[in-house]
Amino acid sequence: MFYRTAFLILTIIFLTVQIGTAQDISFSASVDKTQVTVNEQIVLTIQFSGNVQNIPLPKLPTLNNFNIYSSGRTQSFSFVNGQVSNTATFNYVLVPTATGQFTIDPAEITIDGKTYKTNPITITVTQGASTPPSTQPALKPSTPSKTQTTAASGEDLYLETSVDKKRAYINEQITLSLKFYQAVNLLRSPDYTPPVLTGFWVEDLPPQKQYYEVRNQRRFAVTEIKTALFPTSAGKKTIGPATLKCLVENYGALFNKDPFKIIDPALLMRQPQEKILTSKPVEVEILPLPEKDTPANFKGAVGRFSLNTSLDKKQTEVNQPLTLKISLSGVGNIKSLNEPVLPQLADFRIYNSGSSEKISKNNYLVQGSKNFEEILIPKAAGKFKLPPVEFSYFDLSSRSYKTLKSKPQEIAVLPGAGYAASLPSTLNELDGGVKDINYLKTKVKKLGKEETLLYRKPWFIALQLLPLLALGFSWRYKNHLDKLQTDVVYLRNRRASKLAKKRLETASRLLSEDNGKEFYSEIAKAILGYLGDRLNLPSASLTKEDLNRELGFKKFDNNQINQVLELLDTCDFARFAPASYEKSEMESFYQKAVSTLVGLEENWSGN
Amino acid sequence: MPKPRFKIILPIILLLGVVSSNSQENSLGLFQKANRFYDSGNFNSAIQSYHQLLDKGIKEATVYYNLGNAYFKARQLGKAILYYRKALKLAPRDKDIKTNLNFSRLFVVDKIKSSTNLSSIFLDKILNWGTVNEFTFLTLLFYLGSTSLGIAVFFKRGQIIKRSLAVCLALFVILLFFSVMKISRASKWQEAVVTVPTVEIYSGHGKEFTLQFTGHEGLELKIEQEKDDWYLISLPQGVKGWLPKTAVEQI
Numbered sequence: 001m002f003y004r005t006a007f008l009i010l011t012i013i014f015l016t017v018q019i020g021t022a023q024d025i026s027f028s029a030s031v032d033k034t035q036v037t038v039n040e041q042i043v044l045t046i047q048f049s050g051n052v053q054n055i056p057l058p059k060l061p062t063l064n065n066f067n068i069y070s071s072g073r074t075q076s077f078s079f080v081n082g083q084v085s086n087t088a089t090f091n092y093v094l095v096p097t098a099t100g101q102f103t104i105d106p107a108e109i110t111i112d113g114k115t116y117k118t119n120p121i122t123i124t125v126t127q128g129a130s131t132p133p134s135t136q137p138a139l140k141p142s143t144p145s146k147t148q149t150t151a152a153s154g155e156d157l158y159l160e161t162s163v164d165k166k167r168a169y170i171n172e173q174i175t176l177s178l179k180f181y182q183a184v185n186l187l188r189s190p191d192y193t194p195p196v197l198t199g200f201w202v203e204d205l206p207p208q209k210q211y212y213e214v215r216n217q218r219r220f221a222v223t224e225i226k227t228a229l230f231p232t233s234a235g236k237k238t239i240g241p242a243t244l245k246c247l248v249e250n251y252g253a254l255f256n257k258d259p260f261k262i263i264d265p266a267l268l269m270r271q272p273q274e275k276i277l278t279s280k281p282v283e284v285e286i287l288p289l290p291e292k293d294t295p296a297n298f299k300g301a302v303g304r305f306s307l308n309t310s311l312d313k314k315q316t317e318v319n320q321p322l323t324l325k326i327s328l329s330g331v332g333n334i335k336s337l338n339e340p341v342l343p344q345l346a347d348f349r350i351y352n353s354g355s356s357e358k359i360s361k362n363n364y365l366v367q368g369s370k371n372f373e374e375i376l377i378p379k380a381a382g383k384f385k386l387p388p389v390e391f392s393y394f395d396l397s398s399r400s401y402k403t404l405k406s407k408p409q410e411i412a413v414l415p416g417a418g419y420a421a422s423l424p425s426t427l428n429e430l431d432g433g434v435k436d437i438n439y440l441k442t443k444v445k446k447l448g449k450e451e452t453l454l455y456r457k458p459w460f461i462a463l464q465l466l467p468l469l470a471l472g473f474s475w476r477y478k479n480h481l482d483k484l485q486t487d488v489v490y491l492r493n494r495r496a497s498k499l500a501k502k503r504l505e506t507a508s509r510l511l512s513e514d515n516g517k518e519f520y521s522e523i524a525k526a527i528l529g530y531l532g533d534r535l536n537l538p539s540a541s542l543t544k545e546d547l548n549r550e551l552g553f554k555k556f557d558n559n560q561i562n563q564v565l566e567l568l569d570t571c572d573f574a575r576f577a578p579a580s581y582e583k584s585e586m587e588s589f590y591q592k593a594v595s596t597l598v599g600l601e602e603n604w605s606g607n
Numbered sequence: 608m609p610k611p612r613f614k615i616i617l618p619i620i621l622l623l624g625v626v627s628s629n630s631q632e633n634s635l636g637l638f639q640k641a642n643r644f645y646d647s648g649n650f651n652s653a654i655q656s657y658h659q660l661l662d663k664g665i666k667e668a669t670v671y672y673n674l675g676n677a678y679f680k681a682r683q684l685g686k687a688i689l690y691y692r693k694a695l696k697l698a699p700r701d702k703d704i705k706t707n708l709n710f711s712r713l714f715v716v717d718k719i720k721s722s723t724n725l726s727s728i729f730l731d732k733i734l735n736w737g738t739v740n741e742f743t744f745l746t747l748l749f750y751l752g753s754t755s756l757g758i759a760v761f762f763k764r765g766q767i768i769k770r771s772l773a774v775c776l777a778l779f780v781i782l783l784f785f786s787v788m789k790i791s792r793a794s795k796w797q798e799a800v801v802t803v804p805t806v807e808i809y810s811g812h813g814k815e816f817t818l819q820f821t822g823h824e825g826l827e828l829k830i831e832q833e834k835d836d837w838y839l840i841s842l843p844q845g846v847k848g849w850l851p852k853t854a855v856e857q858i
Contacts, residue, residue, distance in 0.1 A: 346821030347716075347805055379716045380823050382804040415682065437679055437707040441669045442642055447634045450666040454743040455790065464747075467754035478761040 025050030027058075028212060029107055029118035030219030031094075032156055032183055037126050042066075042094040045185070046107050046118060049087035058090060058118075061105035065125070066094040074185070089185060096125040122217050156184040158220075159244050159277040161195060163229075167285045171302035171333055172396055174229040174284060175205065175364055178242055180277075181213070181220040187247040195279070196240030199286075201230040201336055205364045228366045230333040234288035244277040289394050295403050297341040301393035303332020307340065307404035309389050315412045322376045322411065323353075326389055329369030334359050337370045340404075343387035347413075351375040378413040385410055489536045496533035497601050500526045504594060511586050517575060519586055523593045524571035527564065530597060534604055544568065556603060563596050634665055642673065650681040668698035672707070679711055685802035685824040685856075687711050692800065692827070692858040699735055715825035719842055733785060739793050742786040749779035797830040799840070799855040806855070808848035812837035819848045830857070 025048070032043040046058050055075070060068065075088045096102070101124050106117040158181035168174050178195070205226035213222045231237060289302070305328050312323040326340055334357055342350065353375050359368035378384070388405040395402045454460055483490040503526035510519040525539075532539025535550050544565055551561045570589060641656030657674040671694035679687035691708035698704060737745075756772035801822050809816040812834045822828070831847065832839035838855065841847045 344818060344821075347823070380804050384805075437676055437710055438703045440642055440645055440673045440676055441703065442639075444635070444638060444667070444669050447638060447660065447665045447667050447670065449664045454740045455786075460743075460747075464750070467751055471754050471757055474758045474761050 025052065025111065025116060027107075027109055027116040027118055028219065029104070029121060030183055030212075030221075031104070031121050031123065032218070034122065034217035035124050035126065036096060038096055038099055040096070042096070042123060043184070044092040044094050044104065044121075045183075046090045046092070047087065048090075048109060048116075049085055050111075052086055052111055055086060055088040056109060056111070058107045058109040060092070060107050063094065063102075063104060065098045065100070065102050066096055066104075068092055068094055091185075094123075096123070099125045099127055101125075119214075119219065121219065124217075156248065157182055157244075157246060157275060157277050159242060159279040161239060161242060161279040161282050163239065163282050163284055166283070167287060168231060169287050169302055169394065169396065170232065170234055170289055171201075171230050171300055171336070171394075173303075173333070173366055174200075174231065176227045176229050176239060176282075178225045178227070178279070180223040180244065181215070182223070183218055183220050184248050190244045190246035193243040193245075195242040195281075197227075197229060198240075199232055199237050200239075201232055201333060203228040203230065203333070203335070203359075203361075203366050205361050205366075226364050228361070228364070230336065230366075231284075231286040234286045237284050237286055239282040239284065241281050242279045246275050246277065248273050248275050290399075290401075293401055295392035295401050297390050297403070298392040298394070298401060299338035301328075301332060301337055301391070302396060303330055303393060304395060304397065305330030305332060305337075305391070305393050305404065307389065307391045307406055309406040309409070311386070311409055311411065314410065315414065316378060317414045318378055318381050320378070322378070324374040324376055324386070324389075326372040326374065326406070327369055328372075328391060329367075330393075331365055331367040332393070334366060334368045334370050339372050340389045340391035342374065342389060345376065345384075345386070347380050347382070347384055348376040348378050351377070376411075378411070381413050381415040383410065383412050492533035492536055496530050496604075497597075499533065500530035500597055500601075503529060504590075504597070507590060507593075511583075511590055514583065516586060519590075520571045520574040523590070524568060524575070527567060527571075527593065527597065530600070531564070534600075556600075560596075560599060560603070563592075564600070567593055567596055634660060634663060638670065638673075641677075645673065645677055645680070648680075650677045653677040654681060666697065668694045668701060668704065671697065672701070672704050675704075675707060675711075679707070683802075683824075684711060684714050685800050685826075688715070688825045688827065689800040689802060689856050689858060692798070696858065697738065699737055711825065716823035717826045719826070720844065730788070734789050734792060737789075739786075739789055742782065742789045746779065746782040746786045749775055749782055753779045798858045799828055799830055799838070800858060801826040801828070801850075801854055802856050803854045806850050808840070808850050810848060812839070812849045816849070820846075822850065822854075827858075828855070830855075 027046075027048050027050075029044060029046045031045070036042050046060075048055050048058065073088060073090050075086070077086055094104075101122060104121040104123060106120055108118075109116050158179070160177075160179045160181065162177050162179070164175040164177075176195075205228050209222075209224040209226075211222050211224075213220050229239070308327040308329070310325045310327075312325075316322050328334075328337055328340065339352070339355070351374070353373040355370055355372045357368060357370045359366065361367070386409040388408050390403060390405050392401055392403040394400075484494065503522055507519055507522040507526065510522055528539045528542050531537075531547060531551075532542060535554075537546065537550065547564065547568075548561060551564070567589075637656055637660055641653045641660070644650070644653035644656060654674065654677045657670055657677060660670050661674075671690045675687045675690035675694060678684075678690060688708065688711050691704055691711060694704045695701065695708060752775045753772065756768060756775055759768050760772055801824055804824050806822045806826075807814075808819050808822055810819050811817075826842075828840040828842055830838050831841050833852070834849075836852050837849045838852055839847060839849050840855070
């Protein structure tokens with residue numbers, strides 16, 4: 001964009017050819033060179049421009065040391081911004097006739113009774129080159145290379161680039177000036193190739209300046225274009241050369257061919273000559289921004305800024321938007337300013353509705369303001385404090401980071417028109433067309449109070465033991481039944497005391513019947529049966545020795561064993577040697593037998 | 608020798624709440640009064656009356672549900688969701704409560720996606736099926752069934768009894784597992800609902816900590832921890848933060 005504009009402006013400028021100011025009358029004179037040798041030609045250009053319809057011929061001063069030839073007049077009209085500008089250029093060829101320093105006195109022109117004068121020009125004429133100018137061109141009459149060097153040399157046209165500072169921070173403005181010095185007329189608008197500006201953000205800096213500058217005693221029309229450059233990265237950068245391709249009138253060819261054939265009509269056809277001007281590349285050093293103390297929300301702004309926020313209203317409803325305007329203004333790269341950090345606003349949906357810039361380039365400094373607009377849509381009702389908006393930048397004057405904070409603002413959000421307002425639009429799909437909650441429950445049998453949870457009630461916990469106990473008992477009973485069926489030892493063991501008890505009962509009956517023989521026999525059966533069951537031995541074949549041994553194994557003490565053996569002896573004696581059975585003796589024997597069996601049973605159970 | 612018969616005694620469980628008949632009548636009257644307030648559109652009075660019932664110690668899903676409705680109509684979304692949740696805790700399979708709770712949730716600003724972990728969804732579904740007492744009772748039933756079948760296996764032969772014992776025992780173990788889970792969840796999981804329009808949730812127990820996000824009325828969250836006047840809460844996606852106790856009410 002910049003290049004195109006620059007080119008356009010240049011084009012206009014060169015087409016109108018050296019207009020001083022469009023409104024005012026400008027009248028100037030210049031020469032193509034101020035140092036000449038004798039017999040070299042000097043082109044004197046007298047230029048007039050202004051809003052004048054008929055430009056009269058200027059009145060030339062008397063020039064004693066020069067031969068003067070008029071080389072014609074060019075005229076152009078321009079219509080810029082409603083201003084008509086008429087420009088006339090009068091060219092004269094001066095050929096010095098003597099050496100020395102001469103002053104070309106001002107030329108005069110009178111328009112509407114007013115006289116305008118040009119500036120005086122000093123010209124030094126030296127003895128010059130040894131080679132007579134008249135011979136060489138004759139040999140090579142139309143060598144373009146030769147004519148090029150002699151004619152519109154680098155002296156006539158310059159292209160210069162300069163910067164206002166050689167060292168700058170990232171994103172600090174560097175002003176690049178491109179100056180085109182022009183001492184000869186161009187045949188047509190030049191082809192301008194702008195400098196290569198990689199690594200810079202480029203901002204055009206109008207207006208273009210035009211002025212005259214005298215250099216080496218020569219008057220140049222200067223066109224100056226300024227450009228603001230904002231470096232985007234640190235390091236050494238080169239602003240590349242700018243080039244300008246122009247066509248100049250080939251005066252050399254015109255005059256050098258043969259000074260005496262000036263009037264030759266064929267030679268009056270100006271032969272254009274191409275000239276390529278290149279500016280010198282400029283080196284600049286870009287400093288990185290200090291890393292120390294970089295604020296978290298710093299986004300690269302460099303310059304000097306101020307921050308301002310405003311809300312379009314302080315009160316709204318749920319889902320009714322608010323506009324928050326954030327304005328940043330100051331000096332710096334306005335266009336590249338990033339949006340300041342918005343505070344966390346969870347209660348709002350935030351939409352960025354864009355930004356706008358106002359940039360002015362007073363004094364060739366890029367400045368202005370950038371406005372950001374945020375649409376805030378409150379999601380919930382309530383009073384909210386809008387926390388400050390923060391913006392950080394690198395201040396060039398103090399070379400430090402600064403953080404700007406806006407004033408916190410309060411927003412009151414009223415509840416919206418109702419739930420319906422905040423209903424999702426897809427509700428119908430979501431809930432099959434439900435628009436409201438289900439109605440109350442009115443049927444109630446009783447209203448219960450809080451109760452201890454079931455598992456916390458003591459009776460419940462106690463109850464858990466019952467099935468376990470039942471299970472345990474049944475397991476034991478099942479075991480018992482199984483043993484009774486399969487285990488003889490167990491069975492005999494289990495029944496030993498029961499049978500002994502039965503036999504003792506029978507013995508007790510026999511005692512009361514006075515049946516002595518049967519009584520003793522029954523007691524012996526009780527004892528032998530009991531021991532047989534307990535020891536799992538056949539009771540019929542039990543001998544005293546067997547009993548003595550087996551009971552010894554079971555760890556009965558001798559006293560008990562002797563008691564048992566004694567009882568059995570008494571029984572045997574009473575059975576096989578029947579005598580008189582004393583009732584009292586039988587009774588005491590019965591008691592003894594019972595106590596012995598009880599003692600045995602106790603021992604067995606204890607084992 | 609005669610075989611003694613072993614008798615199995617099964618305990619009879621009576622689950623009857625003891626409520627005095629006098630206060631019952633008063634409560635029912637108050638309940639109907641509250642319903643009438645609701646019908647006439649006087650939602651605030653209805654809310655008051657339902658709260659009087661609750662103050663009496665009444666804990667009934669119906670009352671919570673109606674109170675939730677009254678709060679919804681009075682545009683207090685957070686409280687509505689709170690009481691629907693309380694009602695659902697007592698009557699987990701009630702369709703009306705579920706419908707109204709889900710409907711209310713549509714208006715909550717924060718749309719929190721629930722967990723996508725299939726196993727946790729499955730577990731939640733099972734645990735949300737019933738109350739603690741229901742789980743306890745079912746477990747007890749299968750416990751009794753298992754023990755009785757176990758006893759039967761001792762004395763009667765047959766594949767059917769053994770197989771039913773295996774099934775009964777397996778179900779008992781599973782139910783016991785879920786009951787324990789349910790009980791621990793009911794006693795440990797403290798859930799709450801945001802009842803203020805907005806609440807700022809910080810990274811620590813104080814306003815000097817970083818503001819993490821803002822919760823809105825009706826947001827349901829789990830309380831993990833408490834310190835002074837602050838709760839550490841968590842959301843289904845694993846988001847955690849601290850908020851002042853006054854902003855939420857426990858379910």
